[in-house]
Amino acid sequence: MSRTDAPGTAADKPRARPEHILAGMPVSPGIAIGPLHAASEPALDLPLVRAAAGGAEAEYARLDDAVVKSKKQLEKLRARLSVLPEDSQHEIAPLIDAYTQMLSGSRLLRQARRRIAEQKLTAEAAINDEVEALAASVLAMVATDDPATRQRRADDIAAGQRRADEIRETGRRLLRNLTSAPFRNFANIPQGAILVAESLRPSDAALIDPARVAGIVTEEGGTDGHTAIMLRALAVPAVLGVPGLLAAAKPGTMAVLDGESGRLTLAPKAPTLADARRAMTAYARERQRLARLRRLPAETTDFEAVELQGNLELLAELPLIAQSGAAGIGLFRTEFLFMNRETLPDEAAQADTYRTVIEAMDGDCVTIRVLDWGGEKDIEALAARGLVPDTLDHNPALGMRGLRMLLRQPDLFETQLAAILRASRAGPVRVLLPMVTNVAEVRAAREIYDRVAKRLRRRGEKLGDKLPDLGIMIETPGAALAADALALEADFFAIGTNDLCMYTLAVDRAATEVAALYDPLHPAVLRLIQFATEAALRMRMPVSVCGELAGNPRLTPLLLGLGLRSFSMNATNVPRVKQAVRAVSIDDCARFARRVMEQSDPARIQELVHGFGQGKKE
Numbered sequence: 040m041s042r043t044d045a046p047g048t049a050a051d052k053p054r055a056r057p058e059h060i061l062a063g064m065p066v067s068p069g070i071a072i073g074p075l076h077a078a079s080e081p082a083l084d085l086p087l088v089r090a091a092a093g094g095a096e097a098e099y100a101r102l103d104d105a106v107v108k109s110k111k112q113l114e115k116l117r118a119r120l121s122v123l124p125e126d127s128q129h130e131i132a133p134l135i136d137a138y139t140q141m142l143s144g145s146r147l148l149r150q151a152r153r154r155i156a157e158q159k160l161t162a163e164a165a166i167n168d169e170v171e172a173l174a175a176s177v178l179a180m181v182a183t184d185d186p187a188t189r190q191r192r193a194d195d196i197a198a199g200q201r202r203a204d205e206i207r208e209t210g211r212r213l214l215r216n217l218t219s220a221p222f223r224n225f226a227n228i229p230q231g232a233i234l235v236a237e238s239l240r241p242s243d244a245a246l247i248d249p250a251r252v253a254g255i256v257t258e259e260g261g262t263d264g265h266t267a268i269m270l271r272a273l274a275v276p277a278v279l280g281v282p283g284l285l286a287a288a289k290p291g292t293m294a295v296l297d298g299e300s301g302r303l304t305l306a307p308k309a310p311t312l313a314d315a316r317r318a319m320t321a322y323a324r325e326r327q328r329l330a331r332l333r334r335l336p337a338e339t340t341d342f343e344a345v346e347l348q349g350n351l352e353l354l355a356e357l358p359l360i361a362q363s364g365a366a367g368i369g370l371f372r373t374e375f376l377f378m379n380r381e382t383l384p385d386e387a388a389q390a391d392t393y394r395t396v397i398e399a400m401d402g403d404c405v406t407i408r409v410l411d412w413g414g415e416k417d418i419e420a421l422a423a424r425g426l427v428p429d430t431l432d433h434n435p436a437l438g439m440r441g442l443r444m445l446l447r448q449p450d451l452f453e454t455q456l457a458a459i460l461r462a463s464r465a466g467p468v469r470v471l472l473p474m475v476t477n478v479a480e481v482r483a484a485r486e487i488y489d490r491v492a493k494r495l496r497r498r499g500e501k502l503g504d505k506l507p508d509l510g511i512m513i514e515t516p517g518a519a520l521a522a523d524a525l526a527l528e529a530d531f532f533a534i535g536t537n538d539l540c541m542y543t544l545a546v547d548r549a550a551t552e553v554a555a556l557y558d559p560l561h562p563a564v565l566r567l568i569q570f571a572t573e574a575a576l577r578m579r580m581p582v583s584v585c586g587e588l589a590g591n592p593r594l595t596p597l598l599l600g601l602g603l604r605s606f607s608m609n610a611t612n613v614p615r616v617k618q619a620v621r622a623v624s625i626d627d628c629a630r631f632a633r634r635v636m637e638q639s640d641p642a643r644i645q646e647l648v649h650g651f652g653q654g655k656k657e
């Protein structure tokens with residue numbers, strides 16, 4: 040698709056203009072072919088005068104008026120949702136909720152009113168200043184130069200950026216209503232055009248009719264923001280963050296947008312167009328096939344049932360998990376409950392959140408992992424309690440993290456266990472302990488677990504006779520190699536291949552200089568997975584994989600061949616992994632795994648894995 044024309048042969052023939060290819064971040068797959076259409080937003084000119092001439096009461100009234108108008112616009116937007124595909128509705132509705140909440144007694148409005156009163160500002164100036172201050176404080180919480188927290192999980196940073204975007208978006212809406220400036224108009228986009236913009240906000244994405252627009256490309260933006268999530272939900276091919284886009288992409292120019300590779304080809308030649316059309320057809324077929332899979336069982340060709348579950352990090356992912364066909368949640372990372380806040384959530388607040396998740400799974404099991412703090416995961420509320428890992432003297436990844444920290448902070452641990460037990464009445468639940476290295480830790484955790492249950496029963500809480508299973512993450516080489524002993528203490532294993540790979544190969548994924556050494560297919564990592572799996576299977580104990588490996592369909596045959604039958608992953612990967620499961624037999628997988636496990640060269644293992652099922656000789 041990216042080919043350019045061969046140079047002309049006749050000396051006097053004018054040289055054909057070569058195709059121009061730009062590249063950005065692929066955020067929503069699919070191919071679009073069509074003319075470019077620029078969607079520019081009318082400038083928002085704030086009045087230069089910041090001091091209120093008519094006094095605070097008049098500015099309060101103007102602000103109240105803008106709030107009422109903004110709420111009405113959001114209500115209209117919500118009414119329009121019903122015409123969008125179901126997936127998009129699930130993505131967009133929570134955003135509209137967030138904007139609406141910010142227009143009802145929020146800190147943004149309270150502080151803006153305070154600025155009007157104390158600084159004698161106009162409503163515009165007060166909103167503008169407060170939005171910037173609030174967004175900056177949210178971003179400061181997640182972005183830091185402190186080496187101890189620099190490796191903060193990318194997810195936390197993305198969540199902070201999304202929150203800041205929501206604040207700015209609400210501010211922009213209020214300012215447009217205060218200044219009567221027009222909003223961006225997406226109504227006159229020609230049918231089948233590729234929309235070009237400098238940037239796109241989530242609320243813009245909500246206004247786009249997916250049946251009208253062939254594709255979307257912007258100069259700014261990234262893969263983790265709400266806009267990207269919504270474009271994926273709208274199923275419109277999209278590429279964000281294309282440097283030089285606005286300068287190169289002239290409106291009306293024909294283009295091919297590839298949402299899989301992240302490329303935009305301007306003025307495509309005939310062979311590129313033919314390639315793009317073929318890719319479009321193949322992609323449409325692939326989507327149809329995957330959608331049909333949702334209702335089909337996850338079983339191999341020889342009818343072995345395989346459990347495919349979703350990983351949950353934010354409540355916003357619940358609809359995606361439900362739609363993916365996942366059979367429950369195999370890893371609920373509870374860290375998000377503790378982040379971006381000054382105080383820790385109490386037992387009742389935690390129980391509410393766990394109940395919401397359990398009820399959303401409608402009878403399918405939810406595996407709730409207790410707080411995995413430490414290492415690269417950093418939580419302000421805990422730091423405020425003085426629980427700061429000693430990063431000056433020690434490597435934080437090898438220090439106070441996960442279960443080690445919880446055993447040192449029994450009140451924190453007990454509160455979370457009590458909340459989970461209380462919520463467990465809403466449906467099937469399991470409790471998962473992170474960062475375990477020895478049997479004493481598991482015994483100590485179980486003692487606390489039993490004690491908490493006893494206390495709840497004394498309080499009159501009706502818990503079942505049998506408490507939810509208490510399992511452990513196998514994510515350190517020590518735990519993997521002691522899996523036979525740990526299997527006597529735990530009710531189930533969840534193999535965390537992300538940390539297991541990091542600790543086995545002594546490679547931090549965030550360190551770019553050694554990133555190439557991070558290889559989950561290294562024989563050492565595979566042997567640890569095999570050892571832990573076999574220990575669990577000998578004890579007839581449930582074992583699953585919940586690291587990134589689980590969501591990679593290329594690795595499904597190998598993992599099945601090692602004896603694993605349960606995988607938990609990002610919801611979007613569930614249909615592809617299901618497809619991989621349904622294409623293989625357990626016999627073939629077992630033979631293949633034996634072949635792989637004989638190898639000691641990681642490059643050869645890669646070759647075998649990529650060759651599986653492609654008629655290539657193993």
Ligand code: PEP
Pocket residue numbers: 370372411514534535536537538539585586587
């Ligand atoms: C893992 O380490 O593989 C895992 C699933 O846990 P987390 O990614 O949350 O550390």
Ligand code: MG
Pocket residue numbers: 514535537538
């Ligand atoms: Mg881990």
